[in-house]
Amino acid sequence: MPFSIAKGTAIRLNATKRLREMDHGDLVKSGFWVAQLCVVLATVIGVYLAASAGLRQALIFDSVTKQESNFYLRKSVYDELSDNVVVLRAYADDVLARNPPQSELLNQRPLLSRFVWEALRFSPTTLETPSAFLTGGRRFYLQVDDLIDKAESRTWAASHAAKRLTDLLDDTEQRLLPELKGSYEALGKQLTDYGVNLEVLKETL
Template sequence: MRGLFAPFRFLSVSGQPNTEFWLTQCIILASTVLGVYLASFAGFEIAVDFDRYQSTSDVYNLERSLEAEFVDNIEKVETWIADYPEGPMTWHAANLAPRERHKLDDMVWETMRYSQRTFEVDPAIITGVRRFYSDIEAQMTIMFMQQNANGMAKHALENMQEIVATARADVLPLLQSEIERLDGELAKMTD
């Protein structure tokens, strides 16, 4: 038996093989390595879950803010369309400052340019909102350029009505369904 352990003499204590001691040390070493691996894996998983939660939460808050601003702007344009017959010169008379009086709120929309989460929003939503803003601005420019309530101004109003109807029927429900989906995801993550 001594011949078998001869190459492992350095493991012996006082010339006697101490296999229990070294076996225990090997088990401790293996369990430490396994423990560190499992702990790092669990930590990585928690970090990934936290990042996913934070990203989803940021997009959810961004979309909620966009929804509030978008609804306000739709209602504002609807009010302008309804009020136009009573006061068309508020759009056409330069001395009444029509450009300052008729402005869309765009703080959230402009802020989204600088948000790292903007492109995590559904592209159909971003495209729909972008088209709403640009199309309404184009029709407002036509309105401001007219000297009085003529056919071009009335046509611009009709176009504004169509743009608002499209935004209400297509873009807003899409945005609201996306918000509900994200709300459900956040609820699952916190349970």
């Protein structure tokens, strides 16, 4: 036991001696601490900038992805609405304008395409579409159904319904459709500026 104590004491004395012999001058120099502080600050700033850049890129990617989906949605709504305008104009000119019997009106009710319009309820990007277009489309279909119902029920004369329907179609072609087309084309330009290839979908068809 005395030998162990002596040995331990010798080791401690030797370590103390070596510690005293070391050059601790750098530890008391201000330059050392400034350098260490700069290293810490550089590390913190680097981590912050990297995280900030990563977050910014993630947000941009998410925004561009949603805009791309909304671009195709707006274009699809435009195409479907345009097709329905053509169908309804032929119906107004060839059927309603002749003021045919009620049985003929019931048999020749126009078949409108509403797949895209109905699909809007399930699209996560629907509410990112300007409300003017959603409201315009909603009012268009409501008025069309109302006019056709009034003609078929003889609430209005078919020829009068034809005139009212023609006025609605003219307004849609002159106002709603051009605005909707301009909207999706402007959105498409923004996506192209981000490097999104909008022709990919066409090439796969």
